[in-house]
Amino acid sequence: MRHEHRLTVQSYECDANGHVNNAVYLNYLESARVAFLRGAGISYRELRERGFGLVVVRICIDYRSEARMEDPLLVVTEPLKKRITGGIFSQKVYREEATGPRMLADAEVTWVCVNGRGKPTRIPAVLDLASLDPALPEGTA
Amino acid sequence: MRHEHRLTVQSYECDANGHVNNAVYLNYLESARVAFLRGAGISYRELRERGFGLVVVRICIDYRSEARMEDPLLVVTEPLKKRITGGIFSQKVYREEATGPRMLADAEVTWVCVNGRGKPTRIPAVLDLASLDPALPEGTA
Amino acid sequence: MRHEHRLTVQSYECDANGHVNNAVYLNYLESARVAFLRGAGISYRELRERGFGLVVVRICIDYRSEARMEDPLLVVTEPLKKRITGGIFSQKVYREEATGPRMLADAEVTWVCVNGRGKPTRIPAVLDLASLDPALPEGTA
Amino acid sequence: MRHEHRLTVQSYECDANGHVNNAVYLNYLESARVAFLRGAGISYRELRERGFGLVVVRICIDYRSEARMEDPLLVVTEPLKKRITGGIFSQKVYREEATGPRMLADAEVTWVCVNGRGKPTRIPAVLDLASLDPALPEGTA
Numbered sequence: 001m002r003h004e005h006r007l008t009v010q011s012y013e014c015d016a017n018g019h020v021n022n023a024v025y026l027n028y029l030e031s032a033r034v035a036f037l038r039g040a041g042i043s044y045r046e047l048r049e050r051g052f053g054l055v056v057v058r059i060c061i062d063y064r065s066e067a068r069m070e071d072p073l074l075v076v077t078e079p080l081k082k083r084i085t086g087g088i089f090s091q092k093v094y095r096e097e098a099t100g101p102r103m104l105a106d107a108e109v110t111w112v113c114v115n116g117r118g119k120p121t122r123i124p125a126v127l128d129l130a131s132l133d134p135a136l137p138e139g140t141a
Numbered sequence: 142m143r144h145e146h147r148l149t150v151q152s153y154e155c156d157a158n159g160h161v162n163n164a165v166y167l168n169y170l171e172s173a174r175v176a177f178l179r180g181a182g183i184s185y186r187e188l189r190e191r192g193f194g195l196v197v198v199r200i201c202i203d204y205r206s207e208a209r210m211e212d213p214l215l216v217v218t219e220p221l222k223k224r225i226t227g228g229i230f231s232q233k234v235y236r237e238e239a240t241g242p243r244m245l246a247d248a249e250v251t252w253v254c255v256n257g258r259g260k261p262t263r264i265p266a267v268l269d270l271a272s273l274d275p276a277l278p279e280g281t282a
Numbered sequence: 283m284r285h286e287h288r289l290t291v292q293s294y295e296c297d298a299n300g301h302v303n304n305a306v307y308l309n310y311l312e313s314a315r316v317a318f319l320r321g322a323g324i325s326y327r328e329l330r331e332r333g334f335g336l337v338v339v340r341i342c343i344d345y346r347s348e349a350r351m352e353d354p355l356l357v358v359t360e361p362l363k364k365r366i367t368g369g370i371f372s373q374k375v376y377r378e379e380a381t382g383p384r385m386l387a388d389a390e391v392t393w394v395c396v397n398g399r400g401k402p403t404r405i406p407a408v409l410d411l412a413s414l415d416p417a418l419p420e421g422t423a
Numbered sequence: 424m425r426h427e428h429r430l431t432v433q434s435y436e437c438d439a440n441g442h443v444n445n446a447v448y449l450n451y452l453e454s455a456r457v458a459f460l461r462g463a464g465i466s467y468r469e470l471r472e473r474g475f476g477l478v479v480v481r482i483c484i485d486y487r488s489e490a491r492m493e494d495p496l497l498v499v500t501e502p503l504k505k506r507i508t509g510g511i512f513s514q515k516v517y518r519e520e521a522t523g524p525r526m527l528a529d530a531e532v533t534w535v536c537v538n539g540r541g542k543p544t545r546i547p548a549v550l551d552l553a554s555l556d557p558a559l560p561e562g563t564a
Contacts (some may be wrong), residue, residue: 012309012318013163014157016210016471021153022479023453027294028444034352035291044293047354048439058443060483066541069157070316070327083412118489152457152467157330163338164308168435171305175434176495177515185434186493189298197304199340207400211457211468259348294446296439298492303435351439 001131003039005032005075006096009013009067019066026059029091032075036089040131051116052124059114061066061107066096072096073104078136085120086112087132142272143219144180146173147237150212160207166246167200170232173216174250177230181272192257193215193265198227202248206236214245220275226261227253228273283413284360285321285368287314288378291353301348307387308341311373314357315391318371334406339368343389346352354378356385361416365400368394369414385409424554426462428498429519430489439553442489447493449482452514454534455498459512463554474539480509482531488518495519496527502557503550508543509535534558 007028015021033054034044044055067073074094082090089109094101115121123132148169156162174195175185185195210215215235222229230250235242257263264273289310297303310396316334326336351356356376363370373392376383397403405414430451438444457467457476467477490496497517504511512532517524536545546555 010309010313011157012162012312016152016155016159016468017476018157018159023153023446023449026449027292030294030444030446031292038352043352045350045439048351054441055440055489056486058483059445060481062481065481066478068327069330070320070325080508084479087480121503151450151454153453157327157337160338162312163341164305164312167305167308168433171303171435178435181492184493186298186491189492194299195349196299197345199342199344200304201340202339203340207337209468210471211466281506293439294444298437298441300439300441305435340504 001036001040001079002030002135003036003077005035005077007031007075009069009071009073011069014069015122019068022063025061025063025093025107028073028075028093029059029061029107029109030056032077032091033089033111035133036077040129042127042129042139047127050124050126052121052127053114053118054086054111055114055118056109056111059104061105062085063105067104069097071125074101079132080108081134082132084106084122086110088125142177142181143158143217143276144173144175144177145217146216148172148214148216150208150210150214152210154236154241155210160209164202166202166204166248169214169216169234170200170202170248170250173218173232174226174230174252177218177272181270182259183268183270188268191265191267193262193268194259195227195252196255196259197250197252200248200262202246204246206243206245208234208236208245221249222275223273225263227251283322284358284417285314285317285318287317287357287359289313289355289357291351291355293351296351300306301350304345307343307345307375307389310355310357310375311341311343311389311391314359314373315371315393318359318413322411324409324411325335332406332408334403334409335396335400336368336393337396337400338391338393340392341389343387345387347384347386349375349377349386356383361414362390363416364414365403368392368405424463424502425558426455426459426500428458428500430454430498430521432492432494432496434492437492442545443486445484445486446457448484448486448516448530451496451498451516452482452500452530452532453479453506455500456512456534457556459500463552465550465552470550473547473549475544475550476537476541477509477534478537478541479532479534481533482530484528486528488527490516490518490527497524502555503531504542504557505555507545509533509546
């Protein structure tokens with residue numbers, strides 16, 4: 001599943017450099033992952049109320065161009081890998097421009113499912129979605 | 142008790158206007174209240190683990206002058222009123238300048254103690270500190 | 283003009299108490315004011331590029347009920363007063379519930395227009411919008 | 424140069440999971456880099472006022488253990504590489520425990536120096552600090 005999440009840069013998300021602070025992109029990525037789950041019929045809040053959590057264990061992000069206040073952004077989220085207890089998402093942040101989307105940042109986010117004691121655990125059935133499977137590479141299957 | 146809390150403005154706390162965003166002052170005030178409690182021997186984290194919370198129900202804040210990156214700030218916290226279930230703090234934010242502190246913001250923060258279900262409750266003995274009593278006005282007692 | 287702005291509570295906006303942190307409401311109010319201006323045909327970013335800024339000088343906010351992750355919120359912004367160099371907005375934050383909107387917070391935000399040196403200045407023609415005029419009370423005019 | 428920066432986890436930095444949100448670690452890393460520069464005699468604010476900026480172009484961060492409210496943290500910053508226009512920092516976040524520091528996160532942060540138009544530029548003399556040189560590996564020189 002390729003999921004699109006749209007948002008607008010807020011004034012308070014820009015820092016003393018005048019552009020969106022590097023940490024704020026991680027907020028954008030988190031919003032987009034929660035929206036990805038919601039799009040697949042999963043409420044992260046309910047998941048937590050059932051005793052599960054999804055925890056980020058690794059992020060690699062390349063910042064390619066800056067975003068500014070009121071910029072219309074598009075975050076594209078796609079599963080790259082799925083494992084027993086978690087997986088890896090590809091997440092790309094674009095600015096929507098007249099000539100098409102322009103990539104601002106490009107990230108890989110590794111996550112694990114944890115139980116109520118914060119320990120990694122097998123992805124529960126409710127989360128074991130086809131939408132978390134990576135697309136098959138061309139030529140396979 | 143008059144409590145002093147010092148901090149330095151961080152780059153990511155400044156917004157597209159180049160100065161500390163108005164919402165960030167509320168973070169400063171919260172840090173200072175937690176430090177106030179710590180100075181009185183109370184860990185807010187332990188308080189929460191014992192099932193209590195301190196919830197802000199009203200803030201009035203006047204912004205008098207702007208703060209910029211790397212400014213050394215001083216937050217002065219003093220109790221103004223104490224009630225059965227809460228109280229009011231006066232909190233003032235100053236920048237420390239060569240000629241003395243300059244006031245940047247001036248707030249009154251009304252708080253209540255809540256129990257595990259989020260309902261207002263009588264301040265527990267552990268929190269019923271002399272340090273939460275307002276200073277007596279001159280001429281009384 | 284009565285302006286409505288909708289948003290969803292993000293996971294990273296909730297604090298150690300499990301609900302939206304008090305400072306985050308000021309972010310919501312700022313988003314809603316920027317959207318109010320945009321709805322009136324004004325880009326805050328362009329306004330700043332022309333050398334003007336809108337600065338908050340006072341906020342009084344009552345927190346009435348808590349918001350949690352994924353809550354759908356509605357921020358209603360209305361002008362209360364207009365002066366030569368600024369004005370006062372009423373801003374109310376509601377959660378949209380099946381039975382109708384429930385008020386979570388209620389604020390008055392006083393703002394001034396500043397020039398490039400940060401000094402209060404007469405509201406420029408571009409900003410001198412009918413939409414900034416408070417509605418007339420019933421029975422007047 | 425190996426630089427140590429100490430800070431305390433704030434209540435508003437914890438998210439709905441009860442621990443420090445992944446994005447907040449990037450704030451900690453930024454605070455530590457600014458403190459690193461300050462320790463080397465450089466004010467980042469003055470650097471910006473002279474027309475230079477330091478921009479993060481890549482972050483890889485592994486989250487190993489969670490931090491909670493009021494945890495005392497230590498961020499250790501060391502240069503890993505220096506190039507004509509920038510470099511790479513190693514930054515590690517520890518919690519200070521009775522038995523010694525425990526690593527919570529481990530990051531590599533790639534930065535470039537930019538000029539007033541945001542274009543990568545040769546590191547200016549004022550910034551060309553011996554403290555930005557990586558330590559020589561043992562056995563060299």
